[in-house]
Structures are given as C-alpha cells and as structure tokens.
Amino acid sequence: MRVAVLSDIHGNLPALQAVLDALRPFDALWQLGDIVGYGPEPDAVVSALREAGAGGVRGNHDAAALGLIEADAFNDDAREAVEWTADVLAEPAREWLANLPERDTQGDFTLVHGSPRDPTWEYVYSMPVARANFPAFSTRHCLVGHTHVPLVFRLDDGRIETLQPSDGSSLQLDDRRTIINPGSVGQPRDGDPRACAMVIDTEEGSIAWHRIDYEIATTQARMRDARLPERLIDRLRHGL
Numbered sequence: 473m474r475v476a477v478l479s480d481i482h483g484n485l486p487a488l489q490a491v492l493d494a495l496r497p498f499d500a501l502w503q504l505g506d507i508v509g510y511g512p513e514p515d516a517v518v519s520a521l522r523e524a525g526a527g528g529v530r531g532n533h534d535a536a537a538l539g540l541i542e543a544d545a546f547n548d549d550a551r552e553a554v555e556w557t558a559d560v561l562a563e564p565a566r567e568w569l570a571n572l573p574e575r576d577t578q579g580d581f582t583l584v585h586g587s588p589r590d591p592t593w594e595y596v597y598s599m600p601v602a603r604a605n606f607p608a609f610s611t612r613h614c615l616v617g618h619t620h621v622p623l624v625f626r627l628d629d630g631r632i633e634t635l636q637p638s639d640g641s642s643l644q645l646d647d648r649r650t651i652i653n654p655g656s657v658g659q660p661r662d663g664d665p666r667a668c669a670m671v672i673d674t675e676e677g678s679i680a681w682h683r684i685d686y687e688i689a690t691t692q693a694r695m696r697d698a699r700l701p702e703r704l705i706d707r708l709r710h711g712l
C-alpha cells in the first residue's frame with residue numbers, strides 16, 4: 473500500500489493541491505493535524521482532504537479553532553489566525569474536524585500531532601524528548617507533526633540516532649523503532665519554503681520524502697485579502 477503522509481497543512485490550499493498532485497496515485501492518506509490555522513482557506517482544505525479520503529488526527533490549531541482549547545495558549549500572530557479561522561470555519565468543516573481523534577493507529581504506526589505522551593502540545597525536536605516518548609506508544613513506529621521540520625529519531629540498541637531528511641531522502645524501516653516527522657505541507661520551518669510530505673510503501677517498509685514547489689505568492693495574496701498577520705505571510709517565502 474502506498475500511503476501519503478501529510479502534516480501541518482494550515483489552511484494552505486495551493487500547497488495541499490500541489491502535494492496531492494505530486495504524490496498521486498496513493499492508496500491512503502494519513503494526515504497528522506493542524507489542518508487549519510495560519511492559512512487563508514480552512515474550509516477548502518478540509519473539503520480537499522475529505523475528497524481525498526484522508527484519515528488521521530487533529531492538532532492544537534484545529535482544537536483551538538473548534539474552541540476545544542484556549543487560544544490564549546498561542547503567541548499573538550497564531551492567536552489572531554486561530555480567532556480568524558474560528559470565525560470563518562463553516563459547519564461541515566467544523567463537524568469533520570471535531571470527529572478526528574487525538575491519536576490513531578494504522579498497522580505498525582501510531583499517529584499523533586505533537587508527541588505520543590502529549591498529542592496536543594509537545595514538540596519532538598530533541599533526542600531527550602524523543603527518548604522520553606518511545607515508551608508512550610506500543611506500535612513499532614510513531615508519526616508526529618507539530619514542529620514543521622522533517623526529522624527521524626531511531627532507537628538503536630539504547631542509543632538514539634537522528635536523521636534529517638531532505639528532498640528525495642529515503643528510509644528503509646526495520647526492527648528498530650522510530651519517531652518520524654514528514655515535515656509541513658503549508659508552513660515549512662526548516663529553511664526550505666517548498667511544501668514537504670512523505671510517502672510510505674508499507675510492503676517495502678520504505679519511506680520517501682518529497683519537496684514540492686507551489687505558488688507561494690497565491691497563498692500570500694489570499695492571506696492579505698483575509699487580513700492575516702503580515703509576519704505569517706512573509707515567513708512562507710523563507711520557509712522559517
């Protein structure tokens with residue numbers, strides 16, 4: 473089975489469409505949360521995911537847009553975007569988002585947004601944090617988003633190895649347990665502004681990362697029309 477894994481789409485429809493076009497055909501689509509927030513087209517992004525048959529989990533921005541957690545926990549720009557999203561989000565999209573779980577299991581993979589021990593808030597960005605999270609899931613592998621940076625932590629005989637995938641990187645899975653981040657579709661933060669996503673071939677046990685160009689200026693223009701914070705508009709150009 474060929475599975476497209478997408479995270480942190482953040483209401484960025486041009487980025488999502490470019491990624492879906494580039495990764496098709498796939499047999500399943502797993503997304504790791506933060507479908508909305510920051511970006512200007514939350515409803516259209518939810519519709520595109522529904523049409524593509526996406527499963528997966530919800531993130532902190534999704535929960536905040538639904539009023540399930542306090543927007544006060546966000547920084548000023550993120551809060552402004554969350555409040556804008558909560559205002560414009562239509563009922564069908566709200567319902568679909570509200571039905572997403574915090575944690576999901578698909579075969580050998582646990583799916584969460586942040587970390588397995590704290591799916592809403594924790595960032596798995598360092599070896600100590602990764603180490604503390606391996607006991608918090610029972611499948612061999614765990615897929616996480618939230619940091620917007622593609623990254624792999626692999627447990628090898630008690631040691632933790634870190635891999636930083638770039639465009640075209642691949643990983644062969646084996647008995648070693650891993651925590652894997654596909655990177656962000658709609659707001660990359662690793663210095664490469666192209667959309668980022670990965671594909672798992674479940675028969676081969678292999679994963680490939682892809683960087684995909686999209687019309688950043690189109691997303692930025694739509695953000696400006698929506699009067700979203702300038703800093704959020706500008707950062708898309710830098711991928712930071």
Ligand code: ZN
Binds near residue numbers: 531533620
């Ligand atoms: Zn995010």
